[in-house]
Amino acid sequence: MSELTAIVIMGHGGVIGDGADQPWHIAEDQQRFKRLTTGGVLIMGRRTFEAIGRVLPGRTTVVLTRDPEWRHGQVTVAHDADAALAAARSAGGPIFVAGGGEIYRLFADRLTRLEVTLVDAEAEGDVTFPVIDTDTWYESARENRDGYSFVTWERLDRAG
Ligand SMILES: NC(=O)c1ccc[n+]([C@@H]2O[C@H](COP(=O)([O-])OP(=O)(O)OC[C@H]3O[C@@H](n4cnc5c(N)ncnc54)[C@H](OP(=O)(O)O)[C@@H]3O)[C@@H](O)[C@H]2O)c1
Numbered sequence: 001m002s003e004l005t006a007i008v009i010m011g012h013g014g015v016i017g018d019g020a021d022q023p024w025h026i027a028e029d030q031q032r033f034k035r036l037t038t039g040g041v042l043i044m045g046r047r048t049f050e051a052i053g054r055v056l057p058g059r060t061t062v063v064l065t066r067d068p069e070w071r072h073g074q075v076t077v078a079h080d081a082d083a084a085l086a087a088a089r090s091a092g093g094p095i096f097v098a099g100g101g102e103i104y105r106l107f108a109d110r111l112t113r114l115e116v117t118l119v120d121a122e123a124e125g126d127v128t129f130p131v132i133d134t135d136t137w138y139e140s141a142r143e144n145r146d147g148y149s150f151v152t153w154e155r156l157d158r159a160g
Contacts, residue, residue, distance in 0.1 A: 004085075004110050006097045006129075007033060009117040014128040017100055021051055023123035024148075032150060034058075036115060040094035043084050045103040046070060060091040064103060081106050101127040114153040121147070 009029050010016045017023065038058040046065040049072075055061055061075040062084050070077060076091070078084035088095045096115075097107045108130050114137065116129075132153060141152040 002089075003112050004095055004097065004107065005036075005113040005115055006104055006107070006111050007036065007115045008099060008104065008129050009119065010129050011119045011121050011123045013122055014131065015123040015125045016104075016129050017051075017127040018125035019047070019127055023125060024119050024121075026117070026119075026148060028145065029117045029148070029150075032117070037094075037096050037098075040096055041088040041091050042096050042098040043078075043088055043103065043107070044098040045100050048098065048100040048103065049075065051100075060088070060093070062087050062091075064106070081110075085110075101129070104129055112155045112158065114151075116151045116153065117148055118151050119148045 008016055009022060009024055009026070011023060015023060037056075041060040041062060042056065043062045043064065046063055046067070049061070049063045055074040062078050063072065063075045064078050064081075064084050066079060068079070076087045078087050085095070097103060097111065114132065136156060137153040138156055139151060140154045143150040
């Protein structure tokens with residue numbers, strides 16, 4: 001199983017957004033996101049790409065859409081999960097699944113690591129991250145901050 005990391009900020013209950021934006025914009029989280037992902041590849045859904053509204057520099061972006069007409073000059077377009085992974089691998093560097101809810105679910109069985117910023121609050125919104133099941137995942141690192149923590153989870157069954 002090759003490395004595939006989900007990167008996400010979420011609150012209690014796993015809420016990650018309301019469909020238009022994510023609930024929190026924390027400077028240290030954004031710096032960490034940049035540090036971890038620069039030089040790598042971001043795979044994201046078309047809605048998340050449009051919510052961000054720009055291409056993040058220093059990273060290859062692969063956008064998933066079912067729309068055969070959808071284009072953007074600075075990203076690679078993929079129409080299914082296998083094509084997204086193939087494009088990401090050919091770009092080189094670590095691969096991050098960057099949301100949103102549909103795309104985290106699409107790759108859930110293939111993820112090997114979760115880089116989670118866990119906010120000590122509950123957000124309004126109906127877009128969620130899949131439940132992190134302790135039969136599948138173990139916490140391998142945690143850095144606590146005031147009001148949030150950076151938590152790394154790794155898949156237990158890596159041999160599978
Ligand atoms: N808290 C966080 O860390 C975080 C991170 C990222 C996003 N978010 C939030 O998550 C929300 C967006 O999530 P979302 O679930 O609504 O949308 P999404 O996962 O960003 O994108 C969904 C879109 O991806 C495409 N798609 C989905 N499955 C596909 C498949 N199997 N093959 C090809 N294309 C596929 C479709 O695009 P088309 O409609 O074009 O076909 C679909 O509409 C926003 O609120 C955003 O701010 C939060």
